[in-house]
Amino acid sequence: MVLEKGVWKKGKTIYDVIDGLKEGDVIIKGANCVDMTGARAGILIGHPKGGTILTVLQAVVGRRVRLVLPVGLEKRIADDIDDVAAVLNAPGSTGLRLMPVAGEIITEITAVENMFIAAHALGLGARIYTGPVANVNANLKVELEIPAGHRAVALLRVGAVDKPVDAVTAASGRRAVSETVNYSRVR
8 A cells, every 4th residue: 555645546556656765755564573582573575586575675775764564473483583584595495485674663562552652642641451451352352343363462541631640749648668568577
């Protein structure tokens, strides 16, 4: 999908617009795996000429176009991504190849963090919950219209607050140490 100044350019592909991209433009390219330790994503390649990722990298490296790589944490790999790529890309291997790529990795956790920060920037209160996620996935997917094949990873509660508060003004009064600490001697 190609958007230009917020307008969808129906029928256009990355190949139609790549030569016109410049610094300040953004390419969003979904990743197939992520190495969180090395902060790099992996793109599977099926085309013998490298597919869209090699086309994208011309603009990213050559013209400093921003590359955003959305990828779910369920696609984490435990091994070093370069080692995995070396195996998949070795002469004599069959099947897909893997291209390790540096870019701005956005996971579902990063997305929740960004929404949380945006809510506070707009003067709203926000709170992230992860405890009730199992219940949501087990019992509330239909009610919350979570599509088949998707799952909740966090709940973000957003709403108006009576008055803006911060950690200092909202903190409860401190109790005396003698009220909260009990020293006992074990023999």
